Amino acid sequence: MAQHTQGTEPAPRRAPSRLQTVRARILGAVLALAALGLIIAGGVAYTAQRAHVDDRMDQSLMRSLEEFEALAHEGVHPATGERFTSSDDLVNTAMRQTVPAPHEGMVGFRAGRAQWIAASPVPLRLEDDEVLMDALEPLTTGQKVVLREITTPRSSYRVLVVPVTDGDVPSALVLAFDRSAEHAEFDQVFRTYAVIAVVALLLIAGVGWLVAGRLLRPVRLLGQTARRISDTHTSERIPVTGNDDVSELTHAFNEMLDRLAAAFDAEHELLDDVGHELRTPLTIVRGHLELMDPDDPEDAASTRDLALDELDRMHRLVDDLMTLATAGSPGFVRLEETDLGRLTDDILDKARLLGDRRWTVDARTGATAHVDEQRLTQAWLQLASNAVKFSAPGTRITLGSSVRDGRIRLWVRDEGIGVSPDQLERIFVRFAQAEREPAFRDGAGLGLAIVSAIAGGHEGRVEVSSTRGFGSTFTLDLPLDPGHAPPVPEPADHGSTGGAPVVPRPPLATTTETPLTMEIPVTSRARQGERTSL
Structure with a gap:
């Protein structure tokens, strides 16, 4: 039995709640760290201060013990002026002379x-705590x-018991701090700290x-802008x-x-170009094909030849468009x-097959450079083909x-019809052709656009x-080592005899500078049986 499956649409993206935003998480992290720091600092200070309070009580009790011992060994009875002989009198006198803390x-x-x-007047009444009295009783009869x-159950006490022996009846002085009350005052300070x-x-x-x-406003703008971006709104x-x-x-x-x-x-331009x-x-x-008479062999053959010619033209056009589409x-x-001298010889060998012209070389460098040999061959031959065409x-x-100041110059100079100054910019635009006689109009107008793209790919x-009627010079100006090249110099803003005015157009540029021409007899490798097929 056939089983039908139904596609499920992806669930819509849920907007993050305010508790899940980066802003809230950053704030939560900051607050957690701040709270942790305050808790640790407060806890350490609280523990240290509680220990300090206990130490302060012990120190006060020990001073009282020292005063009691001094009274026992060096003091005199206030009534008789004599040394103490009775433990009862000593304890009673010590209690009268001691002023307790709060x-x-x-x-x-x-x-x-x-x-x-x-x-x-003493506020702390030890005798009122019966449990404390019961706990003190065995301590007061000891010797230490x-x-x-x-x-x-009533409180916590820090107690000092000082026994005094006089005959068979033991006596003792007991001093005690209400530890809970002391800590309560201190705790009030830390409650204030907590607030x-x-x-x-x-x-x-x-x-x-x-x-x-x-700080995160740019990030929010990133999200908002990204949601508004589309292929028609960039x-x-x-x-x-x-x-x-x-x-x-x-x-x-x-x-x-x-x-x-x-x-x-580029995508829209490519689609427009292809469609057009x-x-x-x-x-x-x-x-x-619609008008062809299938029964007429001559008409069928003519239509076939025309269709094949148009298909060849479409094939060339698609290849050129694919080249431009991948340019970026x-x-x-x-x-x-690449050996530029060998490349010059190879281009000359191939160019000689393009047309019946007097092919010459007026300069040949022997330098090597980091370039794409295939792309440069494509661009240089395109310039040579244009020179033959016009x-x-x-x-x-x-x-x-030639190579000069870290830059490569590869040129093609012809004696053709030339390009008028107002057309210099236009000839590098896709599908644009300079205004010429109909006899010179051929192709789709992509050749120089491809040359420009290859030059741009080499930085x-x-x-x-x-000069209109006297010919043109097209020059590829490239860095010797792309990626480590010096800045491209601005094109010269001057003219030469018979030259066209400069029309800057980065990465294209026009200049009236003409290289020194020294005609060299052609001794190409084609004559030596080393020709490379075109």
């Missing part, structure tokens, strides 16, 4: 029971000074949102501001748009080391090659000087 309390023990309490932390940290994070969020939006560009990575991205995006626009223009130029031969062939691609020119039989056509240009 969260410090004290109590005196005798025989394990609370015997003396602090004066009423004790400094420890005691935690009860300030939250406010700081909110400020960072607000400022970060604005800054991220400003003029959008993004304004570049600043000198950072985003600006470089904007530069690169605008350059990509330039390349896309050039590609679209192929329509005519197709119409001619169709018209003759990276592989259009393939550079390799000159009379028996006239002289001169070829030449060079085409120069032309011409």
Whole structure:
């Protein structure tokens, strides 16, 4: 049983939510790092300060112990003026002379029971915490000074127990800090820090949102512009501001748009050219086939010859269009080391087959260069073919090659009809031909466009000087090493005797400069049996 499959359309692209945008993610990362930094800094400071508070309490208790020992060894009873002989009197006197800190309390023990309490102004009443009293009882009957932390349901205490022995009845002075109260004051400071940290994070969020939006505005414009780009709308560009990575991205995006626009223009131009130029031969062939009498052998043969001729012309046209279509691609020119002297000889050998002319060479360089030999041969022979096409039989056509100041010059000079000054720009445009007599109009007008494309592929240009009725000189001006070539000099803005005015047109250029002509008898390799077929 046949099974029918139904194609599924791709799901429409979902717009990212505000929480998924780059702006939100950058802001989230900044806030997370800021919060982490505040938490780490606050946590470290909090831990260190809590330890400092405990140290401060211990230091205060130890100073009290030193004062108590000094009183026991060197002090006198306030009432008698004599040295202390009773532990009860010593503890009682010490408690009267001690001024506790705000969260410090004290109590005196005798025989394990609370015997003396602090004066009423002392806020911390140790005797009110029964659990604490029970924990202190065994400590007060010992023989050693004790400094420890005691935690009860009411609070946590830092306690110093100083035992005093007098006969069989032990006494003890107990000093204690309310550790929880001390830490509570300190915690209040860090609660304030936490509030300030939250406010700081909110400020960072607000400022970060604005800054991220400003920095990412070119990126948003990239997306908006990319969505508006089509093959018929490529003029959008993004304004570049600043000198950072985003600006470089904007530069690169605008350059990509330039390349896309050039590609679209080339595609449209190619389609227009193909449609325009192929329509005519197709119409001619169709018209003759429709009018042909199949029963008339002479008419059929004539129509066949015409159709084949038109098909040949279409084939040549398609080849030329394909050459121009690939002119901007990276592989259009393939550079390799080439002997320019040998190339000059090869061109002369091939050019001599193009027509009955007096072929001469007025300069021949022996240098080598990094060029595409096949493309240069195609361009140079195209110039030679044009020279034959627009000159009379028996006239002289001169070829030449030279290297000067790191640049190659390859030229073809004829004694033909020449080109008028107002046509110098036009002859390099696709399908455009100079205004000439109908006898000289042949071809599709792509030859010089191909020559110009090949010169541009070598980072060079085409120069032309011409005088109406006296001939023309076409010169390929190329760098000796493309990619490391010095800047192309501006064409000379002056004329010469009988020369045409300069019409600059990068990468094409026209000049009236004429190379020094020294006619050299042709001794080509064709006469030595080394001719290369055309």
